[in-house]
Amino acid sequence: MALDSKIPQGPLADKWTNYKNHIDLVNPANKRNIDVIVVGTGLAGGSAAATLAELGYNVKAFCFQDSPRRAHSIAAQGGINAAKNYQGDGDSTYRLFYDTVKGGDYRSREANVYRLAEVSTNIIDQCVAQGVPFAREYGGLLDNRSFGGVLVSRTFYAAGQTGQQLLLGAYSAMNRQIGRGKIKMYNRHEMLDVVKVDGKARGIITRNLITGEIERHSAHAVVLGTGGYGNVFFLSTNAMGSNVTAAWKAHKRGAFFANPCYTQIHPTCIPVSGDHQSKLTLMSESLRNDGRIWVPKHKKDVEAIRNKTLKPTQIAEEDRDYYLERRYPAFGNLVPRDVASRAAKERCDAGYGVNATGEAVYLDFAAAIERYGKEQAHVKGLDENDAALVKKLGQEVVKNKYGNLFQMYEKIVDENPYETPMMIYPAVHYTMGGIWVDYNLMTTVPGLYAIGEANFSDHGANRLGASALMQGLADGYFVLPYTIGDYLSDDIRTGPIPTDTKEFDEAEAEVRKNIDHLINNNGTHSVDYFHKRLGKIMWNKCGMARNAEDLKSAITEISELRAEFWKDVKVPGTANEFNEELAKAGRVADFLELGELFAKDALQREESAGGHFREEYQTPEGEAMRRKEFQYVSAWEYKGEPKDAVLHKEDLVYENIQVKERSYK
């Protein structure tokens, strides 16, 4: 099967407008006869469900949480990008497009990214109209800040809770439609399979997580907004329930899985504290606007810090190595995430890590506190040379900007980050890879769509900060509602899809078979036992730096672990009740397959690009070395076992941007 990305003809800037002018539409009366299933209620799924319902389709929305408002988009902190150019600092649609393609290390699709940049400005207008309380300046207009990998301030934010505020906005739009009866909401439901009829996606099988009941739901199209798969690493910044199951089941039903190895390891997370740890906590990238990253210059200081005989605040300025400012003077502490993470790893591997395990660097606000404090003292006509006063005023400014993050840090680490630098280390955060989609956001299964983090399309090999929220809402509010209409215009006479057919019978039987196996297995170890082992393999062999030998052994180890899991996992309780262990077991079973494909993809991609760093392919300075012959999307077709997956290539053509060495120096 040849991959057709269905990119419209014409100049880049006109593609989306021309496309919208020429697609088939469904008239309002006919929309009432068409059902759409949306799985996942984060920014992508929630905004899509609300918009489709508003257009007149009958929407059934599903989430595994107890309320759509709790989807993990809620935890996004720093902000959302939009090419508004409110700051007059030279921003434009083209510049946002350019930054995103370059930030993604030239591994994303031009036309999709341009469309994303184009609709970004509508998102801000829309959210403000919905009552999203973005941060404002004293004049009453919206405030912006800067994020990694760009030279303008285009990020809109709501303190360190931007994801929460945007999700509550999408949730409120859903609430309006739920109240009108246009969305039927299924909380605490997990999707366990896609049902295909005559080659088209026509429904899903779900499990009610309270009663255990297996249910059939039909529709004319199915939309997956089910997020990323970072939890394949066990430890990540994802929520405990975030999983790949919906995407993986879709893959097994024929949706190609693209670039699974592209994973974002976020540079500023709270370091691991011990074996009991269940998840890692992100400290927003926005902190790099004001925080400076460093390690001691001398090994003797590192030793003393580890022995707790020296405090970081006692190390003189000239004995500190601000390694990002040293290596990347143009972007400094605001280099993109992949670059910042690798640089932290490089220092720690060289023996300069500042915690007991040697896996932490400092993020220091002392300079920012002093700068802001002096500014405030000046504004208020106070003494700029009074160090205590300056510190107090500066801390107030920092508290206003990042208060919730500082509080979160203090609660976890038990240290006051206003007084001593934070300790941070990279952690798995976001997955750029995902289900392959064409320009319409349709997968290789007709009628099956993937939006938001669940698809692969916009971020290439590395996502820029504050772009995930932008993509989720762009897909859900402004892209999918158009593109899906073009497909559904063929379904105006189809009528309701029955669920008492052999296709639904077969899918349900398969789901029940899996559940029965897990419940009756009676093994010796809990689900977490296997999940943690998988996570260790992934982190050690498919993490921040990869090589052929490790990846080969990861493939073998994961496949052995999977066999062991099916033989030896122990799931207590029964299938017909609230049973979190059963839900977890199903998710980990899918991670055990995805993990192997992930390693296979990383092995096949013999280059370094963005978050995918192959030790064999680096420049003499240790930077990622892209290779022209890998300028394609790897889309994998399911063939039974992950090792048998077949590779399809979508060549990436850059007509509007010059592919250059990606430099932040």
Added chain:
Amino acid sequence: MNLTLKIWRQKDANDKGKMVDYKINDVSPDMSFLEMLDVLNNELIEKGEEPVAFDHDCREGICGSCSLYINGEAHGPDRGVTTCQLHMRMFKDGDTIFIEPFRAKAFPVIKDLVVDRTAFDRIQHAGGFISVNTSGNTIDANAIPINKEDADDAFSAATCIGCGACVATCKNSSAMLFVGAKVSQFALLPQGQVEATERVLNMVNQMDAEGFGNCTNTGACEVECPKGISLENIARMNREYLAASLKG
């Protein structure tokens, strides 16, 4: 440290439920409270017993899933945190810890420590929104300047995570802090004015229909709220309600 846990176990909504004792050893002070329960659950599973069911997801204090009543306090003894952010360093070796679900008539128990909080969703369906289509064809965002103080207050109200600690804490099981926060967010913004009358009436009516109690100004909800939602929001909602009733 070594601890004794007294945990509420209840098979399903129809079961009567009871407290059950568990011993747990070698708890690290750096563990979060939920990580301590993870360890207990893994021990129970490997022994062939049923693990304790509890709601949790983001584990960074923002999703509002976790909901335990610990030693008589919603989200436990620390201030300004959810249960998932509570760390074991708040406890001492040899402590006995009581762990119960959030209790309220409007929050029926589903299993063990898991309760049904969909009443909160239904209140939001009744009016927790501004009726604007999601076409993107609205006016430019900066065409609506908003006084920074109002914008900041609206934001503070909007940081409510919908966990239900206010309801669990209130002796009347009142949801007024939650509803007050939502009403306030919109009441403080110009975009929210058009539907203000209907919104507050519909949300308050739904709140009453769900069986939440009334507010008697004790203020315990504000103390226990992990996000520090202010009582001013209740006062603002009452003003809005009164004004709406007079209009209506």
